[in-house]
Amino acid sequence: MQADRRRILSWLGAAPLAAGGIGPCGPALAQGAGGNWPGRPVRLVVPYPAGGATDVLARALAEPLGRAWGKPVVVENRPGASGMIGADAVAKAEPDGHTALLTITTLVQAPSLYAKAPFDPVRDFAPVSQLGTTSLVFAVHNSVPAATLAEFIALVRSRPRQFSYGSFGTGSSGHLYGEVFNEAAGLDLTHVSYKGEAPELNDLLGGQVPAAVISVMGARPHVASGRLRALAVTGPARAPQLPDVPTFREGGIAGMDSMSWFGLLLPAAAPRAVVEKFSADVNRVLAVPAVRGRMSEMGVVLSGSTPDAFADTMRSDYARWGQVIRTRNIRLD
Incomplete structure (x- = not known):
């Protein structure tokens, strides 16, 4: 996994990012909403150990975003409690856009598994963008x-x-x-x-x-x-990495069409202009072929979205998985 991380950073450094509008001084990123943000390094919290797909995706985004903004984007791994330790740290961080969370669907699942969760995944975060999905x-x-x-x-x-x-x-x-x-x-x-x-x-x-x-x-x-x-x-369509394997729906089983997602979030009170700028800039990075190709190798289909679309997905999944957890009486405490 260390080799994977070095390789993607090497690819991103060598890729013609400027051609995609995300060069170190690219006007598409440097101007517009967000004012003088970021004014200092941005901390990107990954609530899982280094080396997995979540970590690799975070580092794939951090490198070009840091160059574009002229400020380092530092990936910080804070694993534990099904991702809740890192998520809680971001939920309670200063809502100035300099601390973000890159996480997975577990964010809206884990709180329902505990009698007293430290945060509400819908109320306590400002969704920035869905980054990708996996089956x-x-x-x-x-x-x-x-x-x-x-x-x-x-x-x-x-x-x-x-x-x-x-x-x-x-x-x-x-x-x-x-x-x-x-x-x-x-x-x-x-x-x-x-x-x-x-x-x-x-x-x-x-x-x-x-x-x-x-x-x-x-x-x-x-x-x-x-x-x-x-x-x-799982999912509405066959996985591109396993094209010969049918979906559950093709096998006659309903209720398995949703996708596991990767997403980016800020604390709930983050300024809307910062949320929108962060989202637009991240979506440009997600379109870079080197990034898309590397994440596809890890089973992740990069997508991107608007903040509002991702918020809708989170609300829907929070309700859906909460119902499954309560119905099946699944607990972690």
């Missing part, structure tokens, strides 16, 4: 006698209480999607929680757990080798 994959070990989602559903129904599925943590997107699938298909799959995708994938490959919800990039090499069989992906 999750429902995969089975190659010993499972099912080649399609329909065959797997029939198999589980024929053998009550004999099958389980893994996720990369209690209350994670993998767990929540698994519970939606369980209910929609009328199954009795037992959830097995892991501390991250690495141990989950290790047990799936070893056959200790017959099925699991995993990332596209975690699944791809093992699907190609035949060790795993990918039965369905």
